[in-house]
Amino acid sequence: MSALAVLGGLRDTLLRMLPHRAPTGLRPIGRPGADAAVLVTGNYALTVRRLQRALAGRDVWLLVADSRGINVWCAAGGGHFTHHDVIAAVRAARLSERVEGRELVLPQLSATGVERRRIEEATGFRVRWGPAQADDLGAFLDRGRRVVARERAVRFPLRARLEMALIWGWPAALLSAAVAAGLGGWRTGAAVAVAVLASVTGLYAAVPRLPLRGWRRWPLFALFGVGGIGLGTLALAALGGIEGRSWAVLAVAALVADAALAVDFEGTTPWFVSSFAAAGHARIELEPERCSGAAECVQVCPRGVLAMDGGRRQVTITDPDACIRCAACIVQCPQDALRFRFDDGSVVEADTIRRTRLNLLGRRSVEVDGLRGPGA
Numbered sequence: 262m263s264a265l266a267v268l269g270g271l272r273d274t275l276l277r278m279l280p281h282r283a284p285t286g287l288r289p290i291g292r293p294g295a296d297a298a299v300l301v302t303g304n305y306a307l308t309v310r311r312l313q314r315a316l317a318g319r320d321v322w323l324l325v326a327d328s329r330g331i332n333v334w335c336a337a338g339g340g341h342f343t344h345h346d347v348i349a350a351v352r353a354a355r356l357s358e359r360v361e362g363r364e365l366v367l368p369q370l371s372a373t374g375v376e377r378r379r380i381e382e383a384t385g386f387r388v389r390w391g392p393a394q395a396d397d398l399g400a401f402l403d404r405g406r407r408v409v410a411r412e413r414a415v416r417f418p419l420r421a422r423l424e425m426a427l428i429w430g431w432p433a434a435l436l437s438a439a440v441a442a443g444l445g446g447w448r449t450g451a452a453v454a455v456a457v458l459a460s461v462t463g464l465y466a467a468v469p470r471l472p473l474r475g476w477r478r479w480p481l482f483a484l485f486g487v488g489g490i491g492l493g494t495l496a497l498a499a500l501g502g503i504e505g506r507s508w509a510v511l512a513v514a515a516l517v518a519d520a521a522l523a524v525d526f527e528g529t530t531p532w533f534v535s536s537f538a539a540a541g542h543a544r545i546e547l548e549p550e551r552c553s554g555a556a557e558c559v560q561v562c563p564r565g566v567l568a569m570d571g572g573r574r575q576v577t578i579t580d581p582d583a584c585i586r587c588a589a590c591i592v593q594c595p596q597d598a599l600r601f602r603f604d605d606g607s608v609v610e611a612d613t614i615r616r617t618r619l620n621l622l623g624r625r626s627v628e629v630d631g632l633r634g635p636g637a
């Protein structure tokens with residue numbers, strides 16, 4: 262990999278909270294023939310870069326549609342990436358003249374906002390859902406474009422958690438270091454940056470073992486703050502800047518950074534429902550009389566909440582507590598058999614979700630049909 266590509270990847274990673282647009286259009290990876298697979302994605306620069314890396318050595322087409330420079334999951338959930346964008350990309354690339362196959366592979370995580378049937382009706386291409394993670398694309402292609410159940414789940418491995426720590430840690434470290442430097446000099450600022458980065462990294466690394474809600478999170482998060490203060494103190498000593506005021510600034514900055522994260526740690530990641538949104542507690546609900554057993558919901562659920570009951574030829578909700586309210590199942594159900602129900606009995610139906618497309622991973626904050634979601 263060239264130094265330029267490494268620097269570009271680092272820039273895209275550090276600034277991944279911001280939209281980064283890659284050019285749209287049809288790109289060959291390797292030397293694809295007219296019968297090669299066509300994989301669709303959004304034009305988020307980091308995703309395009311990673312897909313090209315994950316697919317290196319293969320011969321496939323990559324159709325990059327306009328997602329406004331936002332990653333597929335967030336863009337689809339927030340209404341910035343829809344079937345209209347995919348249809349426009351198919352037409353602009355004159356895809357039907359360039360490939361023989363009539364199949365598009367869509368990223369599973371686009372199912373929150375991209376309606377499969379609308380693409381098929383408008384383009385004549387059949388849509389197949391790919392795996393949730395780009396890392397599984399190779400195995401998916403080797404298997405004859407077939408997803409296995411474990412590839413539908415969104416994972417949050419250590420690598421992704423450390424990346425998340427870097428994304429949140431560096432702005433927090435920079436900000437607190439600037440304030441600390443103003444109060445106690447540059448050595449204090451540098452030590453605070455070390456302390457904040459260390460405690461934030463420790464928190465993300467420990468996520469699978471941390472209680473993220475409830476009072477127990479406060480002392481635990483404080484412990485990570487203390488760990489950060491320890492490392493910051495070592496840095497301060499190495500820089501020769503230890504004295505009472507500097508150390509006090511360091512301690513306060515590290516604890517404040519951890520306390521800010523403890524308020525809604527879940528809201529800093531797309532893997533969990535934000536604590537604020539969880540307060541209203543909408544639950545996924547299935548109307549069995551409507552379910553025809555198409556099981557499209559099972560194919561797009563990233564949390565294994567739904568399963569096909571072969572005996573009854575119907576879908577069942579097997580693990581409701583795992584639901585992150587992404588609404589992918591509701592958007593794709595051909596019978597409108599799924600919906601959200603809030604504690605007060607009010608419901609959000611499929612039609613509302615398809616129209617508003619503001620189903621950003623449980624953070625519903627719009628007033629729809631006179632009902633107010635829990636994020637409001």
Ligand code: SF4
Pocket residue numbers: 545561562563564565566567583584585586587588589590591
């Ligand atoms: S809303 Fe819940 S059940 Fe439906 S796809 Fe998302 S996580 Fe799965």
